[in-house]
Amino acid sequence: MSIKIKILHTGKVYVSNSLPFKDKVKNPNPLQLSLLSLYGRRNRVWLPVSAYLIEHPKGILLVDTGWHREISPNGEYDRIAQVKHLGVGHFLLNQGVLPIGQSVTEQLEKLNIKPKNIYYVIMTHLHTDHASGLRQLKDAKKF
Numbered sequence: 001m002s003i004k005i006k007i008l009h010t011g012k013v014y015v016s017n018s019l020p021f022k023d024k025v026k027n028p029n030p031l032q033l034s035l036l037s038l039y040g041r042r043n044r045v046w047l048p049v050s051a052y053l054i055e056h057p058k059g060i061l062l063v064d065t066g067w068h069r070e071i072s073p074n075g076e077y078d079r080i081a082q083v084k085h086l087g088v089g090h091f092l093l094n095q096g097v098l099p100i101g102q103s104v105t106e107q108l109e110k111l112n113i114k115p116k117n118i119y120y121v122i123m124t125h126l127h128t129d130h131a132s133g134l135r136q137l138k139d140a141k142k143f
Contacts, residue, residue, distance in 0.1 A: 004055040008107045009048060010066025011098035013129040017045045019093075049096065049129045051104050053111075059119030062140070065133035067098040075100035090128050105136045115139040 052063040070085040072078055076097065083091045101107070105115065118140040123131055 001057050003057070006053040006055075006111075008051045008053055008066065008102075008104055010051055010102050010104055010107075010133070011049050011072065011096050012046050013049050013067075013094050013096045014044055014046050015094045017043050020045070020047060051130075051133075053108075053113075059141075060113060060117055061120045061122060062104070062118050062137065063122045064124055064130045065121065065137055066102075066104050067096050067129060068132040068136060069098060069103045069106075071096050071132060072098035085132070086128055094127075094129060096129055096132075103136070104133045116141070 049066050050064070051066045054061040054063065068085060071082045073081050077095070079091075079095075082095055101110075108115065108118075115137045116139040118137065120142050121134070121137050121140045123134070125131075
């Protein structure tokens with residue numbers, strides 16, 4: 001019995017450094033973030049976005065879905081496409097870049113895996129950089 005785990009790098013996300021870090025210096029109180037910290041460019045950081053493909057003898061699982069191709073149609077940062085896909089509120093919180101070939105479905109296609117062949121899609125949480133691509137996997141068996 002063999003289990004394979006593949007890390008699928010699905011672009012990157014640009015967020016306020018107060019969101020991913022929990023220490024008191026970088027995030028004293030996440031409920032009282034200043035507008036400068038939340039929306040300003042000065043306190044932002046690029047972070048990788050990943051999904052995990054688990055090939056198990058009983059079925060294929062996908063953990064998270066990464067970005068949807070709509071946020072970066074040409075593989076480059078595209079403000080208009082992101083606002084359209086995310087809405088203004090989520091766009092102000094986080095932006096992303098998804099290079100061509102890095103969406104989950106593009107990577108699955110290279111591995112000859114169709115969404116209907118995935119038994120479970122497991123979401124760690126519903127932040128847009130983890131769940132934006134979920135719609136592309138609507139043919140998976142279970143969520």
